[in-house]
Amino acid sequence: MRKYILLAVILLIGIAFFFFGGNTNNNEYKVFKNAVMPTPVQIAGFALGDDVPFLAVNLLKFKEKAEYGDGRETNLTGAQAYAIYADEVLEHLSKVGAEPILGGGVSRLILGEVEELWDVVAVVRYPNRKAMYQMATSDGYMESEKHRTAGLAGQLNIEVAEGELDFE
């Protein structure tokens, strides 16, 4: 009985979605690439722009097994190595006036298609671009960053000018 109710609900939702718009879906497959390090152009971007706060939206994909740059032996998974970085980075963030906002493990994609779904979403607020650059180039950070590169297969990091959900 429950199964039939479920089917009926799914059917109703299907009908509801059919009536929502009627626009055809013009979207095409687009290429994307996760990266561990920024390009020279992306690095140069830290010197440009206004001195205003922004959000960094990180979409993270971990390696199955951690691989350290210095070749050390490790039994850590990629996610475990990244967790060491995530723990240590809190102090580095706070030194430059940045703060983690929220984050967590990706459970599924509700809309759209991604060839390889990311593992984790993490959102951080920085006071300005200079602050992020300052953090990324500090000695202490670079020490912690070894765990990041050990664990991370790649990521997107999207810079967002925060507004009050104003889309105009």
Added chain:
Amino acid sequence: MEVKNHLRPNKAQMEEFFEGDTETEITMLNLLKFKEKAEYGDGRETNLTGAQAYAIYADEVLEHLSKVGAEPILGGKVSRLMLGEVEDLWDSIALARYPSRKAMVEMMMDSDYQESEKHRSAGLEGQLNIEFKEGSL
């Protein structure tokens, strides 16, 4: 790697609303790409841009979210990509927190929501919507 924005969930994505953990809190990261000009499903004339039509939806959806106990968290315009490459970068992002998958379905099934949704589909070319479970960073 390839990525494709959509306007509507596919069949499997719809079914997932009723599978697994349907009762606990979820957070949605919306990566939005707008149409240049809004196009309404009923063919009405409009001078709105896609972003402007979506802004009507974004304004109206606040009430629909609150009815099912969901809340917008934050959002804004995408200014650049600091890491990685994306062929067609999204225009805006928005984060919302729902008490459960069930609550999200309840909102989508509401006829008032469906009325507001006309502005969404008028303005939105497509999007990714990533569901995640908030935990410690």
